[in-house]
């Protein structure tokens with residue numbers, strides 16, 4: 001850990017033994033990063049020990065709880081260990097050396113020009129195996145609920161200040177977290193910015209594992225959007241009730 005810099009990096013990690021050390025090293029070297037916290041989300045492959053050896057602070061979920069829960073655990077750990085106010089930089093564990101490009105996400109938040117930044121990745125070296133169903137579901141839902149256009153609505157690399165973090169609480173579960181975060185932060189009147197970043201991650205393939213991952217993503221994004229539609233409707237009903245109530 002280092003103690004210079006201005007944001008806290010949080011890396012949710014499940015069975016990332018092959019990649020976590022390189023990712024931690026690249027993130028630790030960013031001048032914008034004060035400390036790196038890895039949340040080992042019930043890994044069975046020694047991810048936590050490797051992260052610790054690479055210099056990260058490590059919090060462990062004894063059992064797998066999903067990406068969103070790991071993100072919350074990391075933020076709680078940061079708040080409890082002396083960084084209650086710093087912006088949070090969320091980083092997927094599979095970026096390896098390319099995580100060195102994440103500074104562009106932190107800069108606009110640290111400069112006060114954005115409350116939430118989201119990385120837009122370039123074309124990856126291997127093609128993905130999906131047909132974009134989840135991406136479209138998320139993009140259309142964000143447009144409908146927040147009137148905001150996204151190019152990569154599922155992108156997990158994000159930097160947000162504490163106002164945006166608070167607006168996004170509680171996180172939607174599992175793979176719905178990114179879509180819901182964007183909706184909640186825009187609807188709170190905060191500023192969201194997509195930023196191109198030269199990041200390279202493990203692309204989800206076309207095999208059964210990849211399709212299962214997409215099915216789980218689709219379910220979680222759908223549930224997150226349904227919950228927010230319900231909230232928006234309840235708010236409209238409340239507003240109408242307020243207007244109809246005599247002073």
Ligand SMILES: O=c1ccn([C@@H]2O[C@H](COP(=O)(O)OP(=O)(O)O)[C@@H](O)[C@H]2O)c(=O)[nH]1
Nearest residue numbers: 012013014016041066067070092093094156
């Ligand atoms: O139950 C889980 C599943 C995934 N992850 C982490 O969440 C990030 C994103 O996962 P992945 O790269 O598998 O999904 P993608 O972003 O490609 O859809 C990675 O750092 C994973 O190790 C996690 O913390 N808990």
Ligand SMILES: O=C(O)[C@@H](COP(=O)(O)O)O[C@H]1O[C@H](CO)[C@@H](O)[C@H](O)[C@H]1O
Nearest residue numbers: 121128129130131132135152154155156
């Ligand atoms: O390329 C994308 O936009 C999609 C992958 O789409 P497919 O499931 O291959 O249709 O989502 C993945 O890539 C994102 C980068 O934008 C990641 O951050 C997402 O977590 C991942 O699911």
